[in-house]
Amino acid sequence: MEVKEVKPPSGYGKPPWVFRGSALYQLHLVKAETARAFVPKEFKLVEAFGYTLGGFFLASYDDSPVGIFDEAVGLPSQAARFSKRITAIPRQSESKANGFLGMIGVGTAFNKPMNCLDIQVTEVKGPVATDICTISVGTAALAKAVPEPNLNKLTGPVINMSLPSFSGRTEYNPHLLKYSCQIECRIRAVHPAKVSGLPVKPKNDTEQSPEQQSSNFVDSMTRELGENERNLSISVMLSKPILALEFNCLKMQVGAPIIVFPCSKNTSRSC
Template identity: 55%
Template sequence: MEIARTKCSLGYGKPPWIFKGRALYQLHLVKSEIARAFIPKEFRLVEAFGYTLGGFFLASYEDSPAGVFDELVVIAGIVWNPPTSCAWAARVLVNSGDACDHGRKDVGLPSQVAKFSKKITATPKQRKSKFNGFLDTIGFGTASSSMKDCIDVLVTETNGPSETDICNIKLTTSVPGVKFDEWKGPAIRMSLPSFSGRTEYNPNLLKYSCSIECRRQHQPLILNLTHFD
């Protein structure tokens, strides 16, 4: 199998390309029959009991070769590439024309331009103990309340004058108004090998690796993902 190398984009310069910002990486199981529709037939899908490992990567970049932009990468599944395995992206949505062109032509990604509508609201959270629940039944209960932040992200693909809602991602945190710099956990370094290409903009098969350096937040999150067909 012949694998081409990624090219050097004039706007991006020579790799490695560095992106700085915040991101959420969520893994979940995907039915093999669904994943195969997005993966070239020459690859063998890594699967078990009819499922492969997919997920999504939601990022908000504060500094990158394309400037400030948001990105949503949908991972269809994992393909076998001896002696290891690689991820395959089924969809890439960005709100930057430069980032979209770079992803299509240089990295071989199925990039599309989209809008990212974000809304953050603070809502009260009720917390009751069993003892307070008993007091409520006799009219002497005192429910303690606190606030939580709800982050709502609506991703809408744009194609000329037409727009299509792709998904709605809701994140709920129990620590309102927290700054990311105040919740730094241990440093994590990992490498995510991936395949791309076989698109109308880049028919070659490309292999690349995303080197990620991050600090995981201790802040708990509740995720609710809605996909629009």
């Protein structure tokens, strides 16, 4: 394995880069055949009974080297717009919402949210904007609504952890890059966010000239390649959640990237 440091991009300051805010980390059971599309061939996929672990990381940064922004980590990376709307969650009786869990002693395992944050994720490529999915987060911290009494007491214990992060293998950077990531935050288990995809638009069956058909075929092939990557990402987010963790008072330090596997000049983008 070859490891080589990469010169940090200009304009972001010197590493480590520090990000502060809050985040939701959600772990899912993902079909192995779906996950393989995202795993470089140099790595072996850990799976059992046709499934592996995946998920997504939804973050809202109040401070970072590039200012305030949101991100949803799902491959492949693309610039996106996040439209947010906060709604109140109707109160339910204890017997209806938590009766059985209370009987077996785990009814208070999750903190009940007071508000719901609906996030519409829209992919932006130049002048073209495409709605991707909607993420409904039922957590008070990410929703940033009216502060609840004693909210700081409900944000969980302080933890420190180190996680590797990978990127690259794109038309802009063909190498596989690895980043060191140090995280300090308060953590608590929460109800999983609900992810909803978008309905498939019906095809247009109107008659077209051969020139129009040829042009539309090229456009369709280009669009389908992008849509295939997008649909694979959405399928991961739509898979079955098994654990959701909320990170409050998040401080994340990201080190300079290193090249783990260089991409040969003779190989394609998907090498």
